[in-house]
Amino acid sequence: MRWTLKPKPPQDKIDILTNTLGVAPIIASLLIQRGIETFEEAKEFFRPSLDGLHDPYLMKDMDLAVARIEKAIAADENILVYGDYDVDGTTSVALLSSYLLSYYPNVATYIPDRYDEGYGVSNQGIDFALDNDFTLIIALDCGVKAIDKVAYASEKGVDFIICDHHRPGPELPKAVAVLDPKRSDCEYPFKELCGCGVGFKLIQALAKQRKQNINDLLLYLDLVATAIGADIVPITGENRILAHFGLKVINSNPRAGFQAILSQIKKTQLTITDVVFIIAPRINAAGRMKHGNHAVTLLTETDVEKAKEYASEIEQFNTDRREADKRITEEALLQISEKGEENRMTTVVYNKNWHKGVIGIVASRLTETYYRPTLVFTKSGEKLAASARSVKGFDVYNALEGCSEHIEQFGGHKYAAGLTLLEADYEKFKKAFEKEVAETIDKNLLQREISIDTEIDLQQITPKFYRILKQFAPFGPGNMTPVFMTQNLKDVGYGKCVGEDKSHLRVVVQQGNSTQFTGIGFGMGDKHDIACKGEPFKAAYVIDENEWQGTVNLQLRLKDIKP
Structure with missing residues (x-):
């Protein structure tokens, strides 16, 4: 692995922010690396506010989208909410359909079959709309390149509104409205929304027309936070605000579908990482192994007992997915070597x-x-x-x-x-x-790279330091978990390989006379000799908490070690 150390910010900037915020210089340095240099910027970062969300009408075509939906409702038209079979698509469909259904009954959902129809807007989906008297399709997380499909629908008298976040081609579909912050002619200030984020901006605009405020939409943010995590979009700007409040909803008042998933895995207080590795794969498994409709059904169900039935089905899909994934990976590796x-x-x-x-x-x-x-x-x-x-x-x-x-x-x-x-x-x-x-x-x-934020000594790792570090969350692209490097570490004699196949490394390290810390390196069993032969070594790691028999201690989650 290549280790690259980020440049240290100018000392004068560190000094100013240290004094302004009353924090340790190391915290000030980490903030400046994230583009935070003033009290106001730090306040926005540590205390995300819904007031920081942009006006949805800044997005190109938003007025046209809202007007067409209002017209459909006034004329009693049938509206089909269409989205892809992945997490971003299914959460988007659950979000918009459940919002519209809260005040208008003629709304149905459509998820294309991964195998029969493939990705994006399909002719089968449009034919389904024709056969069932839908005159407006709202496509989420897809559609920005569906020029022929939108033209086909238009010939048949079906209108399209597209909510997408993928890069458009040189030409846009002839839809009633194309909501996509990546459009070259769209001046929306934040370009990195996921598909569900664009869907949320649409319901924000619809809510404005209905004299609702942002607090009326909080219950939908669990879906948005899940899509943000799963789609690996930058957790900066508006995404950071949406993820922050979405996680609060997941942890305090989750929808029935999330409650059902979480009851199976007995996990409380989820981070965005938990959402990515626990909730998202299960939602995805439906579209991968069976049909994305199962995910939408789970995410829109309001009865917890029914949701538990759907969640146990999806759990089985996830088990099947894991088995298929393991087998195919082995076959692919064999093909490469042969x-x-x-x-x-x-x-x-x-x-x-x-x-x-x-x-x-x-x-x-x-x-x-x-x-x-x-x-x-x-x-x-x-x-x-x-x-x-x-x-x-x-x-x-x-x-x-x-x-x-x-x-x-x-x-x-x-x-x-x-x-x-x-x-x-x-x-x-x-x-x-x-x-x-x-x-x-x-x-x-x-060559795999470890990007290190800064070098520190073990004595700088205190409970207070970690408490502030935790407030840097939610982590993700654009705001990754800080990675530290410490030199001249020695294992105090407890280092060993652990796990069923002894593939992980567990050490207890000290730097000079500092406090001892446990370090765990997953998949790093082959580094045993570097760490455990009494010679000094350096480590790249993130700091996290380990709970054992009711006691919580700080530990180093090792990313790599070198002599």
Whole structure:
């Protein structure tokens, strides 16, 4: 691993903020690294306020979207709320449909089938709207590239409102309204909303028309916070406010569906990390293994007992997903080694029998193993479908654009994308993708990096220091959990490999005569000799709490150690 130490902010800035806030210089330094240099900025950071949310009408086409929905309600039209089968899509559909249903009955939901219809707006979805007399479709977390589909709907007399956050192509669909902060002509101040975040801005605008205020919408923020965490958008600006208050709802007054999930895993006081690793995979499992409708049903159910039935079904989907994920990852790793492809710049693997619902997770696993841009293909109807994942700093979406002559369709983000192509083009695409990445990637990006905020001594780690550090949450892109480095550590003699397969490292460390701290390094059993032979070493780590038999202690969660 490459260790990179962030530059220390100028001392005069640290001194000013230290005095202004009455905090330790190390805290001031961490804040300045996050762009916080004044009392007001610190207040916004530590005390997120709903007053910091932008006016939804600053978003291009918002007035047109609201006017069309109001017209539909006045004319007693049927409204179809349409969204993708992942967490962002299903939470968006649950959010908007439940808000509209709170005052208008003619609303239904539609989630495309991952296998029959694939990603985004589908002709089957539009045909469903036609067959069931829907004249307005509101598409969430998809649609910004659905030019042909929106045109098809328009010919049939069905209007579209699109709420998306993906990068638009050179042309926008001819919808009634296209809400997307990434539109080049949209001056909305915050560009990094997730799909559910854009959906929330729409209900915020509708609520304004109905003389409701932001407090009337708080109960929907648990969905928004879940989508923010799952979709890996920056937890800065408006996303930070939405995630902060959404977590409060999850922890104090969760909807029945969340209560049902949490009752199975016996967890209280969730962080955004818990949302990402506990709630999100279960919601996702429905669309991966069965159908995204199951997730929407769970998220909109108000009866806790019924929600528990749905949650136990979804728990089974999640178990099935884990088994499929494990098996396919093993098969993919075997394919790479059998073909002698361990030393390429990219990983591209294909098996027609792999479960389409888990290829994204497998792509992430392979990226963890080989640390390079990765694509996992499977057969989908007559075509091949793939999930793409990237490494930090490399834009896989741009790389796919560079190979677009071999691709039927693609979409996504910098670090995660999806595509389809003809089977006959697979080998040509595989060569082109390897060539494109080899020519454009900075080779340093192929070595995993640990970005260290600052170097500290163990004596600086106190309960008070950690209490302030905890207030930096919610953590995520743009505001990652601070990573520290400490030199001249020695294990005091208790270091050992732990876990069933002894793959984890547990040490008790001291720096000079400092307080002793337990350090745990998951998957770091191979570093035993560096830490446990009595020689000094340095560690990169985050600080967290460990609860054991009712006692809570601070510990170091090791990310890497070096002699």
